[in-house]
Structure formats: C-alpha cells, structure tokens
Amino acid sequence: MLVRRLMTKPKALMGLALGAAVGVSAFAAGTASAQEQVIPSTVYRTGPYAPGGVSLADGYADYFTLINERDGGVNGVKFKVVECETGYNTDRGVECYDRTKNEGGGATVYSPWSTGITYALIEKATQDKIPILSMGYGRTSAAAGQYFPYVFNFPSTYWNQATAIVQYIANQEGGLDALRGKNFAYIYLDHPYGKEPLPTLDVLAAKFGFSYDRYPVPPASMTEQKSIWLKIRRQRPDYAIMWGWGAMNGTAVNEAAAIKFPMDKFIGNWWAAGEDAVEAAGGGGVGYKAATFHGAGDDYPVYADLKKHVYDAGKAAGKGDQWGRVLYNRGVANAFYVVEAIKLAQTKYGNRVITGEEMQWALENLDLSAADIEAAGAKGLVPPVTVTCENHEGQNPAVLIQQWNGKEYEIISDWIPAMADLTRPILEEEAANYAKEQGLEARSCS
C-alpha cells in the first residue's frame, strides 16, 4: 500500500533516491525510541522457507500489537517490533542482529526462528547480554543453563521431542515393550536441524530394541523424494517419523499418500506440523499426525481479543491471512512468553523498559502455572512452564500429538512427557564439551 502511494508521489520518490546517496553515513539508524520495549523480529517472509516464516512472523507481531492496543503495553511500556528479513540465511541473520541490537533502548530478546542463526548468535548474544529464546529449535544442549546463561529453549527440545514421539508410538502399540523388533523410517532434512535427534534415536533404539532407517533429504532437492518413498514402500516400516521444514513437508506427505502409506503411522515433528505439510496432498493427507507443544486452532479467549483489537482494527501484520494456523499460534505462544517475562521483570525492576540483562533474569525465573495462562486467556494454547537456572528447557518437556482431519488439526493425545532422564545426561555431556572448547566455566546456580 505504502509503496504504491510512494510511487505516485514523485517528491517522495526523489527524496528516496537522494537519501540513498546521503544515507550511507547514517547506516543502521533506527526508528524506535528509548521509551519503547524493542522486540527485534528476525523473519523470513521470502524464500523457500516463507510458507512457515510468514505465519511465525505474523503471529509474533500480532500478539505484541494486541498488548499495545488492548492494555496500552505492559504497565504503560509499549512494544515496538522491529522486523528484519533474513531469508533463513545465517549471514543475513547475523547482519540483522548487529543492525537491530541497539535499536531504541536496546534489543530485549531474540527469537531467530532458525537453528543456523541461533547457533551463530549464541556467543554474540551472551557477550552483549541479550537473551535468545529459541522455542523448540536451536541448540538442544543450551538447556543446560549453567553453561548457556543467555539461551533458552523451553518448552521442549528436539531430543525430548524424539523421546516423546517414541513414547507415543509405544502407547499406541501397547507399552514400551511392544517396541522390540519394530522398524521405523526416519525422514529428515539433511541439515544440522534434521540430524539433531539422531543420537537420541540411537540411544532409544538400543534401549527399547527397535531399529530405524535413515532417509536424509538434501536441502537442495527438498521436493525430490520419489526414490526415498519407493525405498520406504519396499521396507514397509511400522512407523515413519519426519524432521522436515519448508517445502520438504508437503512433498513428503504427498509422496507418502502416493504410496498409500498409512497416514496415522506417519508422525512429523513440530516443524512438520503446519498446514503447509498437508494442504498440498489434498485428501491424501487426512490422518497425518504431528507433534506440537502448543494448542491448535483458534478457540481461545485471546483470539477473541486479537479479532477485536488487531484484526477488526486493521492492524494485523502481513496480509492478515494467517489466523489460526499452527505456526501462527507458535508465533503467538512465543510472544506470550516474552510478554509474561517482561511482566515478571517489571515486578523486580520497576515499570519501565527492561534491558536484555534484566530480561535474562526474568526468563530464568519464569514460572507460569496453568492458572496464570488461563488468566491471560491462553489456556490450552500455551503450555505451562517452569524455568530454572540449570534448566532452560522447562521442567515439564512434553508434547501433544495433533492429527489432520482434512480441514484442520485436532489434538488427539494428552500431554506425552519426554524421557528427560534419558536425554539430560547426553545434553549435559554435550554442553560440557562445548564449554571445554570455548574455555568456559560453568556458572554456579546455587
């Protein structure tokens, strides 16, 4: 809209051209003021991962708009969301971080929405004392808070998710003992993200006596999966588990439908849980299951407020067409945690703009009970979470399983707890290795 208006105004356009010449000296001057709580949002609204990125970015932005419009900010402190397009590229993500970290009174918290960018920012953000909230992605071992003070990945991690999915399969089959001798197919994006759960699956396979075959999908040819699914058809695995993202998800569900793989035995992880995974397959996707850590659909009180204060007021981010989608809800859930943490920080530091360092304290002491979440109108949408100094993944890492019924996802399971006792030692070991390489000491949490 604005661009079209600009085009018709020769003066503005001339100013743009003139300014482009002068502007070099003013590189990275922002528009936020120091009275606003600056929330940088590194988004990817373009490129191959945009199908997920747009939903995430809109949900994240809309919830902050809601708080500004409905409550006038948190105790009078308004939010200012500063978007920066990364295109899911790590180097552009680093550039975005450097560009936005000093906006206004300084960035509050980063949610990079990309495992690659999260890895690249861990040390930088720690040094700059700005927390990273990588909700269910990024570095799994960052859950060991004594080594990663500024990185949070609650409410759950990839490793925990893998154990929960195996637990769910066991529940379906009648107990963990029934897993013995079973064969699974693990289809994953051949990328750090997709390989992240492999060590956990190895441990689980050894412990419970099942076997699994790996089917890597190269990122460069995400939509070429014919040969993989032909192999799966020959192998006839009992279940298929998928760690996919972007265009890979839709292709996989499509191919699975084409070989008539039983959809209720095909379980995606929470990044293969969007509508984009199943819409392409049409009726073939019915029955497809995926893990999630937040509610599906739009039947929550907070949505009524979103409609009233954001959508009906014409303030929705983007095109305003992401309403109720799974990844939109994830963006909302992420913003929800950030807002609750800001509220907590204000109780300690006063009703003013919270710095990154103060935000770190708040995230680390976040203790959201089911009652708190219900009071904020998000019961069922956002899981309760308790974070401590040592444990940045939350005390209750559990997932829900949702199933596609042809129109929308329905939650079909209770919370399935992860086998945290099994993942915690691997996680601590990995974190300790990292600390050794980096020459870091574990901080004391007592």
Next chain:
Amino acid sequence: MFYREAGQFKTSYAADQQMLPIPMDRYFVIGVVLVAAILIPAFGSQYWIESIMVPVLILSIAAMGLNILTGYAGQLSLGTGGFMAAGAYMSYKVATNMPDFLPVWIPVLVGGLFAAAVGIAFGLPSLRIKGFYLAVATLAAQFFLLWLFQSIPWFVNNSVSGVPSAPPTTILGYHVTGAQAIPEAKYLFVLTFVVILAIIARNMARSRVGRSWMAIRDMDIAAELIGIRPLQTKLSAFAISSFYCGVAGALWSFCYINTVEPTAFDIGRSFDVLFMVIIGGLGSVLGAFLGAAFIFLLPIFLNNVPGWFGLEIATDIVAHLEFMIFGAAIIFFLIVEPHGLARLWQIAKEKLRLWPFPH
C-alpha cells in the same frame, strides 16, 4: 586524473619492477590501506566494522581466489563453497586440538593448505575437460565436500549437533575470534590477511606463474607449444585458488558467523563468489574487492534504505524490492561494461585524464 601513465621515467630496474610503478598509484593504494587500517577501526561504528567490513573483506579473499582460477587461468569453477568449507572445517579441527601457545593464524593457514590439497584433487579433471564441463565437474566438489564434512563426525570433534562454535583465540592478548573479540581486533586480523594475500595475488599475476596461467587461459595448445606445462600450471592455479578460498572460509567461520556451519558454504555461496568475480572484473585484483562489495553490500544497503527514512514498509515488500533492484543493477552493469567494475574504474580514470571533455 591528475597524472599520466606516459612520461614516468625510471632510472633503475628496481624502480621499474615495482608492484605499482607509478608513484601516484602507489600513494593512492598505500593511502587506502592506511584508511582501512587506522581510520576505519578508529571511527567506524560496531555495525560498520563487524557486519559490513569484515564480511566484505573475507569475501574479497574468496573472490581473489576464484579470480586466480577463473580470471587468470581460465578454469571455470563452481566449487568455491566446498573449498571454503574445507578451510573452515580443517581450521576448526586444528584450532581445537592444537596446543594453546600456537597463534591463531596457524590453523587458518593449515585450513588453507588443506583446501589447496583438496583443490588439487578436484583440479585433476581440468586436464581433460574444459569450460562448462569443468564447471559441472567442480560442482561435484561442492556437493561432495559438504557431504563429507557433515557425514564424518571427526571433522567436528564428534559434536552431536554437527555445528560447532568457533573457538575463542587470542593474538597478543587480544581476542580475534569468538564472541569476546572486540570488532576492531577481529577486523584488523582479517585485514592483515587481506593485505598480504592481495599483495601476493598481485605479484603472482605479473610473475612467471601468472603469465603461464594467462597463456593457458588464452590458448592452451599454443601455451603448451612454447613450453608451458599444462599439468603444473592448471594444478597450481587450482591449489592457490583453493588456498585463498580455504583461508576465506576459515575466516568466515571464525570471525564472522562464529560457527562452522555447512549451509554457510552451500552452492549459493559458490555462485555468489562467481558473480563477484564476473561483476568485479575477470583477471583483476581490484575487481575482486569491487565485486565483493557490490554483491554483498548492495542487498544490505537496499534493505536498510527504508529504515533511514523511518518508512514503515512491510518487510517482505522491502525484501522483494531488494531482489528486483539488485537484479536490475547486475544487468545494468553487465550491459554498460561486460568486463566488470574494475574496467569501469579504468575507463573512468582515462576519461578524467581528458577532463573536462572526454571523448
């Protein structure tokens, strides 16, 4: 310009054989290096140094490397990303396993040497295949190397995630890699590599080895007839080019993105560097710098423009505008001057000499 190339008389061989025989050129280049080494770290903001200068300088090294292979020796390569990854992974391996007292430039150089060895192996087909077919063969290097580093946990010290963080290292007590590094130290560390490698590249181009590359490029059969051995010449181009790329890859991981990440060296990176060489100017050291600045900075510049004016244009529209203007600029420059920005600079100088009435 204020001087002419004619009429610059030399009285000794040493003066005649200098790298930049015209004093004005020499002073200009020394001036640029001094500005880069003193003024920019002294007055540049953190964003400028860390997010603009450091990546552009590192990519200039990669572009110089590919320019040696493609611009001087005429061997088209699409394996740049793979060679950069070879440098990055090997430097990481060395940096995390070497005794602490060794300085950090050692792993970077070892990474470069490893990339050079890999480059020789993948350069062997160039003796039989040429042009586009060679480009496809080097594409194999790109895919194979990335696959290799992701599949063998040894390269990442058996790290579970496969994305290790660059280890913090110091020179003279200053951190130059890792997050504690102050931007200025990081920048000067990178700049040192750039200056040394640029001097070497420039000198190679005008020495025996460079001339034999150019002879092979211009007509390999004629070059063979006058006694240039194609095996050594082509493989030396591959080795030295890959060395430059390997150093660039190691610096990219250590000084810019802080992680050794396979996606940072994917096929897109190979194309980017190739475009830098083409836009900057084939067979020119200056072109490598101009091309790197153009390809890396123009998108960031375009992305920043609305912010400076406080225009609240939607992020995706800015990104799409960025793609369109960037694409148009590439076509524009290639039409105006197919020989690249370096040639444009040369023409500008010639025109200025006849100023105010160039013809």
